[in-house]
Amino acid sequence: MNRNDKQTIIFGLLGACMVIVVLTLIIILGSIIVNGIPMLSWDFLTRSPEIDDTGAQTEGGIWGPLVGTFYLMMLVLGFAIPVGVLGTIFLVEYLGKYSWNRILWIVINNLAGVPSIVYGLLGVALFVGYLEFGLSLIAAGLTLGLMVLPVTMVATREALEAVPQSLRDASIALGATRWQTMRHHTIPYSMSGVLTGIILSMSRAAGETAPILVTGVVASAAIPNSLTDSFQAMPYYIYILVTQTANVDRAYAVAWGAALVLVGLVVGMNLVAIVIRKRYRKKYKW
Amino acid sequence: MVIPIPKIEVQDLNVYFEKNHALKNVDINIEEKEITAIIGPSGCGKSTFIRCVNRMNDLVLGCTVKGSVTVDGKDIYGKGVDAVEVRKRIGMVFQRPNPFPKSIFENIAYAPRLHGFVDEEGKHHSYNKQQLKEVVEWSLKRAALWEEVSDRLDKSAYNLSGGQQQRLCIARALAIKPEIILFDEPCSALDPIATAKIEDLLIDLKKDYTVLIVTHNMQQAARVADRTAYFYLGELIEFGETKQIFERPEKDLTEQYITGRMG
Ligand SMILES: Nc1ncnc2c1ncn2[C@@H]1O[C@H](COP(=O)(O)OP(=O)(O)OP(=O)(O)O)[C@@H](O)[C@H]1O
Numbered sequence: 260m261n262r263n264d265k266q267t268i269i270f271g272l273l274g275a276c277m278v279i280v281v282l283t284l285i286i287i288l289g290s291i292i293v294n295g296i297p298m299l300s301w302d303f304l305t306r307s308p309e310i311d312d313t314g315a316q317t318e319g320g321i322w323g324p325l326v327g328t329f330y331l332m333m334l335v336l337g338f339a340i341p342v343g344v345l346g347t348i349f350l351v352e353y354l355g356k357y358s359w360n361r362i363l364w365i366v367i368n369n370l371a372g373v374p375s376i377v378y379g380l381l382g383v384a385l386f387v388g389y390l391e392f393g394l395s396l397i398a399a400g401l402t403l404g405l406m407v408l409p410v411t412m413v414a415t416r417e418a419l420e421a422v423p424q425s426l427r428d429a430s431i432a433l434g435a436t437r438w439q440t441m442r443h444h445t446i447p448y449s450m451s452g453v454l455t456g457i458i459l460s461m462s463r464a465a466g467e468t469a470p471i472l473v474t475g476v477v478a479s480a481a482i483p484n485s486l487t488d489s490f491q492a493m494p495y496y497i498y499i500l501v502t503q504t505a506n507v508d509r510a511y512a513v514a515w516g517a518a519l520v521l522v523g524l525v526v527g528m529n530l531v532a533i534v535i536r537k538r539y540r541k542k543y544k545w
Numbered sequence: 546m547v548i549p550i551p552k553i554e555v556q557d558l559n560v561y562f563e564k565n566h567a568l569k570n571v572d573i574n575i576e577e578k579e580i581t582a583i584i585g586p587s588g589c590g591k592s593t594f595i596r597c598v599n600r601m602n603d604l605v606l607g608c609t610v611k612g613s614v615t616v617d618g619k620d621i622y623g624k625g626v627d628a629v630e631v632r633k634r635i636g637m638v639f640q641r642p643n644p645f646p647k648s649i650f651e652n653i654a655y656a657p658r659l660h661g662f663v664d665e666e667g668k669h670h671s672y673n674k675q676q677l678k679e680v681v682e683w684s685l686k687r688a689a690l691w692e693e694v695s696d697r698l699d700k701s702a703y704n705l706s707g708g709q710q711q712r713l714c715i716a717r718a719l720a721i722k723p724e725i726i727l728f729d730e731p732c733s734a735l736d737p738i739a740t741a742k743i744e745d746l747l748i749d750l751k752k753d754y755t756v757l758i759v760t761h762n763m764q765q766a767a768r769v770a771d772r773t774a775y776f777y778l779g780e781l782i783e784f785g786e787t788k789q790i791f792e793r794p795e796k797d798l799t800e801q802y803i804t805g806r807m808g
């Protein structure tokens with residue numbers, strides 16, 4: 260076999276893998292769109308799930324789960340993300356040079372890979388039990404918050420470290436304090452990366468089922484009035500529909516519709532992130 | 546006869562990075578309104594030395610500075626001296642141009658806006674818009690950049706060439722109205738033409754400022770510096786008039802370096 264034959268074989272293999280990858284993407288997105296679109300209607304978005312004659316929760320729409328997921332994202336945005344971002348800024352900018360910091364980041368990186376049900380377990384123990392929040396929106400929101408904290412922190416750190424040290428030096432040498440240097444330079448320059456991390460964290464919070472399953476999501480819950488109420492959520496509703504035994508065809512159709520909305524939500528947030536990032540990149544580029 | 550006091554008086558300066566003894570018993574007097582060049586092989590402590598003058602080493606974890614650095618008769622490492630206040634009076638220009646990713650105007654206006662100014666009666670003011678414009682224009686003119694950029698002050702500093710960016714950084718340092726300016730190999734990333742412009746500027750700045758410049762380029766030291774200090778392995782080997790250092794060095798180590806037999 261000469262060199263050209265080898266090249267032909269390798270390229271053939273690479274090409275085949277590429278085709279598989281692209282086809283997979285097309286199949287995933289295509290089936291969500293094709294199966295989901297027929298379900299979309301104003302009613303579908305604005306009515307909560309209702310029980311049909313067979314006792315299956317396949318009538319109505321997805322309003323309840325949509326609101327629940329929105330609330331969860333807002334809780335993550337309100338609690339975990341500020342703590343994660345600000346804590347990381349302090350860790351990186353003030354304490355980044357200490358050697359224990361490296362070990363800490365190894366731990367944080369590993370925490371980002373811990374399976375979500377483990378966070379669920381922690382949430383049950385800490386928020387539902389120990390802090391006596393019960394099965395509730397707040398317990399689930401904080402559990403998701405714990406789950407995305409490492410992701411937020413890693414993204415924030417990467418964004419901060421992408422800012423060249425020479426810019427910090429320039430600011431310090433001009434007589435700015437370290438805080439002024441952070442506020443006027445490091446933080447604004449790293450904002451695009453930080454925002455990307457925030458959106459990534461929120462999309463993860465929107466999509467996770469396991470942690471909320473054990474901390475307060477309930478299939479037939481009403482729209483929550485307070486933080487201690489139970490709630491519905493999009494991924495959990497899809498799970499309920501897919502595991503339904505009565506009226507299966509209708510259940511699957513609704514599940515596709517809900518999946519399309521959930522994916523649309525996540526993609527929409529990512530688009531917002533891209534726009535914001537572009538804008539910041541244009542404003543601060545080096 | 547009045548004996549002028551030196552602008553910067555360094556006594557028994559020792560710097561350690563953890564266990565690494567980077568500067569050893571350095572004594573040197575820097576005269577006002579002169580250019581002093583710091584030369585020596587890589588790693589001999591040139592940057593460490595000039596970073597002691599504006600206390601930039603304070604930010605390096607594990608760095609200990611011992612001894613005294615007196616500026617205008619006041620020890621900047623003395624008790625109760627705020628490093629931030631020290632840096633407000635001393636400009637610094639780095640090896641690679643490091644403008645902020647902002648407009649040319651904002652680059653220069655940053656420090657004045659932050660610090661404001663003190664009038665003759667010692668009262669503190671912030672700059673108003675008009676005054677800020679004046680400072681920016683003055684700084685750019687002083688750094689010989691005004692003509693090239695006056696029509697695009699609102700454009701990003703990153704659209705400038707490397708040499709222009711470095712002059713922008715000089716203008717930015719001038720805007721804090723320092724009396725001393727530190728240059729750490731300011732031309733090492735520039736081509737010969739941009740370098741020549743900076744050298745002309747340095748000689749011009751000498752009229753008003755005390756200049757310390759680290760350089761690897763011995764011709765550059767010979768061209769611009771009034772005095773030259775030669776460092777080797779953390780020690781100040783020889784310090785004197787540039788002409789004397791280059792033509793009649795007293796120490797063998799200096800001669801070896803100057804004649805290119807080392808470094
Ligand atoms: N931030 C730092 N942390 C630890 N050690 C340092 C640091 N900066 C400098 N050193 C050490 O101090 C010594 C002097 O370094 P310095 O940067 O002052 O040399 P230099 O003469 O400026 O060299 P160059 O010509 O390569 O710039 C070196 O041994 C270097 O390893």
Ligand SMILES: [Mg+2]
Pocket residue numbers: 591592593729
């Ligand atoms: Mg150096």
